Amino acid sequence: MADSPELHRGATWVLIGLAVVTFVVLRRIDAPYGRHQRASWGPTMPARLGWIVMETPAVLVFAGIYFQGQHRFELVPLILLGMWQFHYVQRTYVFPFRMRGEGKTMPIVVCALAFVFQLLNSYINARWISHFGSYGGEWLSDPRLWIGAALFLGGWLINFKADAMLIALRKPGEQGYKIPRGWLYERISCPNYLGEMLVWIGWAVATWSLAGFGFALYTIANIGPRALANHRWYRETFEDYPEQRKAVIPYLL
Ligand code: NDP
Numbered sequence: 368m369a370d371s372p373e374l375h376r377g378a379t380w381v382l383i384g385l386a387v388v389t390f391v392v393l394r395r396i397d398a399p400y401g402r403h404q405r406a407s408w409g410p411t412m413p414a415r416l417g418w419i420v421m422e423t424p425a426v427l428v429f430a431g432i433y434f435q436g437q438h439r440f441e442l443v444p445l446i447l448l449g450m451w452q453f454h455y456v457q458r459t460y461v462f463p464f465r466m467r468g469e470g471k472t473m474p475i476v477v478c479a480l481a482f483v484f485q486l487l488n489s490y491i492n493a494r495w496i497s498h499f500g501s502y503g504g505e506w507l508s509d510p511r512l513w514i515g516a517a518l519f520l521g522g523w524l525i526n527f528k529a530d531a532m533l534i535a536l537r538k539p540g541e542q543g544y545k546i547p548r549g550w551l552y553e554r555i556s557c558p559n560y561l562g563e564m565l566v567w568i569g570w571a572v573a574t575w576s577l578a579g580f581g582f583a584l585y586t587i588a589n590i591g592p593r594a595l596a597n598h599r600w601y602r603e604t605f606e607d608y609p610e611q612r613k614a615v616i617p618y619l620l
Pocket of ligand 1: 400401402466468471530534536542544547559560585589
């Protein structure tokens with residue numbers, strides 16, 4: 368690839384800048400998909416297709432860039448590649464088919480923005496782990512790799528189970544929303560977002576990099592405000608919504 372460490376660092380700072388902008392915007396406007404979708408956001412496409420399209424760069428572009436890196440066949444970069452793909456193959460090609468809500472749509476603009484974001488994010492993280500970063504054999508005995516991997520896996524399991532519980536609230540063919548009950552839902556409205564944040568904090572720790580930090584920050588800036596918006600929506604929508612529940616961090620927020 369005809370890039371340089373300076374270009375890569377510049378792109379990473381753009382990602383960090385985008386996290387700040389995203390946080391500011393999403394504190395004022397609820398991202399218009401799912402329960403917050405509004406007709407004013409223009410033409411729509413099937414939601415399932417939207418998820419596949421907007422997340423595909425995180426699988427295919429990520430792999431394509433990874434395999435151009437000078438460290439592509441080294442063990443630690445391969446472990447990191449495996450972690451990333453473990454998450455994104457599920458999110459891109461399994462999650463959309465687990466979702467229920469036949470006929471659901473999303474604005475094309477949401478899909479397009481997320482697609483462009485994932486191009487940038489995939490370049491930054493894939494290029495870092497297989498080329499500009501340096502993860503020799505000694506990284507295998509560094510606790511940061513394993514603490515990060517444990518956070519990643521724990522977050523993934525929380526995210527997967529929490530999404531599964533939401534999806535199970537609808538019978539096939541249903542489209543509406545119900546109050547989720549049990550497990551972490553007794554403490555917070557959005558355990559799926561808590562899990563997702565832990566996944567990318569784990570990635571940031573395991574890679575110990577500005578690239579990983581940038582994506583973790585972006586994820587928090589993106590789904591933190593959405594967790595608050597979903598929590599507010601639940602409280603406004605259901606009179607009997609449990610009082611003690613927080614939005615995304617048990618007992619705190
Ligand atoms: P939501 O919690 O809004 O929805 C998840 C699924 O469950 C959707 O199919 C939704 O249907 C359904 N659902 C949600 N709540 C209910 C309910 N109360 N009753 C019945 N069905 C319900 O999550 P998102 O769609 O925002 O995100 C999906 C996944 O993608 C999550 O795991 C999230 O962590 C991840 N994500 C990651 C981001 C990142 O920056 N890394 C950004 C955004 C999402 P419907 O679509 O009809 O609302």
